[in-house]
Amino acid sequence: MLVGAAVLPALPFGVAAGWLGIERGGSALPLLAAAGALAVAGGIGATMVLSRRLLRPTAALVARAEAIAIDAPPPTQWVLGVAELTRVARALDVAATAMRDRESAFAAAFEQSTVPMAQAECGTAILLRANAAYCKLLARTPEEIIGQPFIDFVHPDDRAEDMEAFLRLCRGEIETHVQVKRFLRPDGSVRWVKLSTSPVRDAQGNVTRTVAVVTDVTGRRAAEAALRDSEARLKRVQRIGRVGGFEIDLRSGENSRSAEYMALQGLRAENAQELHEDWVRRLHPEDRERAEQRFWEAVSDTSGEVEYAQEYRIVTPSGEVRWIAARAEIERDAQGSSLNMLGAHVDVTELKMAEAAVRDREHMLRVALEAARLGTWDVDLRRGTASRSARALEIFGLSAEDADTAYPRFRDRVHPQDRPKLEAAVASVRYGAAESYHLEYRARRADGGWGWVESHGSVAARDPVTREATRLIGTTQDITERKQAEERQALLAREVDHRAKNALAVVQAALRLTAKTDIKSYVAAVEGRVAALARAHTLLADAQWNGAAIRALVEGELLPFLPGGGRARVHLDGPPLLLLPAAAQVVSMTLHELATNATKYGALSVEGGEVRLSWHVAERRLALRWEEHGGPPIPDAPTRRGFGSRVVEATVQDQLGGTLTRHWAPTGLVVVATIPLERAIMGSADSAAEP
Structure with a gap:
């Protein structure tokens, strides 16, 4: 071309243009053309x-x-x-x-990206460009960011590291820099970010600026902090609760154990990878076989239905015995084979000790309740149900099937006259007037009769809103025997009062009728009669005023003359009988008077004299016979009765409605006293020991 x-x-x-702009006219044109x-x-x-x-x-x-x-x-x-x-x-x-x-x-990609990005100039550290996501992260407008040093938006604690990395990037010493730092927002809040920064080079390969891609990790940092806090709290809880975690790879045997597990097992850090056999060796000898068997049952189970949970004792390397509660879950494959065991050990030594202490206290309480013959009960006032111990059931004549007898049915077993005061006592604690009550009332017994019951009840729970009692607990004791004893005591007190007054009346009569011409004999007579009454009172007191055995009474009055070191001068014959208190006093004074007269004037006044005393029951009367032998001759029967004779006759007749006769036989004096049976005896002497 x-x-x-x-x-x-x-x-x-x-x-x-310059070339074609040459002038074409002129005389030199042909020449120029050539x-x-x-x-x-x-x-x-x-x-x-x-x-x-x-x-x-x-x-x-x-x-x-x-x-x-x-x-x-x-x-x-x-x-x-x-x-x-x-x-x-x-x-x-x-x-x-x-x-x-x-x-x-x-x-467009830079501006529209949801990932925060920014460019900074190397010479000035000024931000040249920042996308919308970057501005949103800093909570600022583009006008507030672009043209400002990037370091102004960085937390003071992170600025030194950030600036050092920026300078190294600008000098071309590093090709990228990743850093986790904090951005400051206008309100003072902090955003944690992960910054990935790269250099940007010009045509000559010089770094002129940097590009930063930012990831907001505030949420992740918060989650990580929460996780760390949770882990720290978990460790603290494990330490406080003495809970140790463990994980065992059942295929390889590898395992890991938490620090608390090691501590409660008494192990050091080098024992963290111990073998199964090491655990077995630490088991208490009494628990070893059972604990190991339970472990293998759970591991070998393929159905997934066997739960691993058991309690056993271990012996730490220092010799300390601890109770461990172990629970674990076992991860299995599709065929049911065990892969992994993840579980926890809890030190329950203190709990076991507390349980043992509770058992001991419960045993002591049962012994005390049994010794005191106390029954216990628990009433749910909302449902109207109750539960009672065996002793409580026995007291109310109920069977074991009645242990949960409803409260209304139990109330029906209370004596009608005592029912109102029981209901009033329960109402007082139920509606807040009192916290407990103490009550004695009568209740139906198994034999159909009425027995006395002492009940103590107290509030165990109240409704938090109405403050009405919802549960009562208490004890019940059969006090029938005590009530009977109290009645006997009251009767006895009245009897003692009555008898004391009678005795004083007898003493007064003795003082009035005893001859006063001879002071010495007067004193002796009074002392003897009072002593006889005292001996009778002693016998009655020993028997709790339930009567006096006639033989013991006779022996007490005639003791000097009964068999001893020498020949017996008094012979006794009669069945065992229990004299009523009034009869015992009369018989005692009668024997005293007869023995005194026999010693002064009768068979006991001479050597070889004897007395035969017998008694028997006939025709609803008690008959006592005093018969003297070997005494001084009696020419004629006395024409005058002495004071003692008059006192005895008056006492037998006036107090007991009986009779007393004297017969002067050639062999000696014979005295016969008869007393109506209902005013004389209580029963046989064998029953005197049983009130």
Whole structure:
């Protein structure tokens, strides 16, 4: 091609216009035409020569521009020729357009990205660009961020590390930097971020700016902090609760144990990977077989129905015995084979000790309740139900099937006259007037009779709103025997009062009727009669005023004359009988008077004299016979009765409704006293020991 006018105007260098602008007129035109022809020919030739040198690099530029435009690798062969200048211009234009498109795409992606990003200038550390996500993260507008040093938005504690990394990136010492730091917001709040920063280089390879991609990790940091706090609390709880965790790989035997597990087992850190056999050796000898069997039962189970939970004792290396409560879950594969065991050990030594102490106290309480014959009960006032111990059931004549007898049914077993006071006592504690009550009342017994019951009740629970008692607990004791004893005591007190007054009346009579001419004999007579009454009172008191055995009474009055070291002078004969208190006093004074007279005037006044005393029951009367033998001769019966005789006769007749007769036989005095049976005896002497 020799005419380049059609091509040159398209060149971007501006040469064609100057060249075509030469003036065409003038006298030198022919010459110039010839010269021009030569010049053109020479120029074309030179152009053809130089084109290869000029267009070789130009072709390379074109190829690279086209490659850039289509994002393809550059060619290795160059196309040469003047026509390629047009291609150069066109390729450069396409490349510029592609670059602008890419820049626009990058800007759009940068701005619209949900990932916070920013660019900072190396020389000034000023933020050149920040996308919306970055601005939102810092809670600031673009105007507040762009043009400001990035370090102004960093927490003071993180600035030194951040600036050091930025400078190293700008110096080209590192290609990337990842850092976790804190951003400050205007309200003073902090956002934790993970920053990944890379350098941006110019055409000469110098770092001119940095690009940072930011990830907000505030939530993750909070979660991590919460997790750390939770783990710390868990460890603290485990330490406080003495709970140790463990995990065992049942295939390899590898295991891990928490620090608290090691502590409560008394192990050191080097024992953390102990074997199953080591655990077995620590088991208490009495628990070893059972605990190991339970472990293997749970591990070998393929159904997943066997739960691993047991309690056993261990012996620590120091010799201390501890109770352990072990629980674990076992992970199994699809076939049911055990893979992993995850569980916990709890030190329940103190609990076991407390349980043992409770058992001991319960045993002591049962013994005390049994010794005191106390029954216990528990009443649910809301449901109207109650539970009672065996002793309580026995007291109320109920069977074991009645242990949960409803309260109304139990109330019906209370004596009708005592029912109102029981209901009043229960109401007083139920509605808050009192917290406990103490009551004695009568209740139906198993034999159908009425027995006395002493009950103590107290509030065990109240409704938190109404404060009405919802549960009562208490004890019940059968006090029938005590009540009977109290009645006997009251009767006895009245009897003692009555008898004491009678005795004083007898003493008064003795004082009045005893002859006063001889002071010495007067005193002796009074002392003897009072002593006889005292002996009778002693016998009655020993028997709790339930009567006096007649033989013991007789022996007490006639003791000096009964068998002892020498020959017996008094002979007794009669069945065992229990005299009533009034009869005992009369018989005692009668025997005293008879023995006194026999010692002074009768059979006991001479050597060889004897007395026979007998008694028997006939025709609903008690008969006593006093018969003397071997005494002084009796020429005639006395015509005058002495004081003692009068006192005895009056006492037997007036107090007991009996009779007393005397007969002066040749062998000696015979006295017979008879007393109505209902006023004389209580029963046999064998029953005297049983009130």
